[in-house]
Amino acid sequence: MxxxxxxxxxxxxxxxxVREETxxxxxxxxxxxxxxxxxxxxxxxxxxxxxxxxxEKQGEEGTGSN
Numbered sequence: 001m002x003x004x005x006x007x008x009x010x011x012x013x014x015x016x017x018v019r020e021e022t023x024x025x026x027x028x029x030x031x032x033x034x035x036x037x038x039x040x041x042x043x044x045x046x047x048x049x050x051x052x053x054x055x056e057k058q059g060e061e062g063t064g065s066n
Contacts, residue, residue: 027044027051027054
């Protein structure tokens with residue numbers, strides 16, 4: 001019984017993590033379409049600060065890959 005509860009809880013945590021990662025991966029595409037940080041945050045149901053941090057992180061990752 002406990003094993004099943006832990007398994008279900010883990011599954012929910014993984015789903016939530018994937019959902020969050022998908023939102024963060026969408027941010028650069030929305031920026032290219034001309035949306036503001038505030039519009040992106042509203043559309044993806046994220047905090048403005050989360051969007052800013054994701055943009056900064058992706059900018060840092062992009063500078064070393066060329």
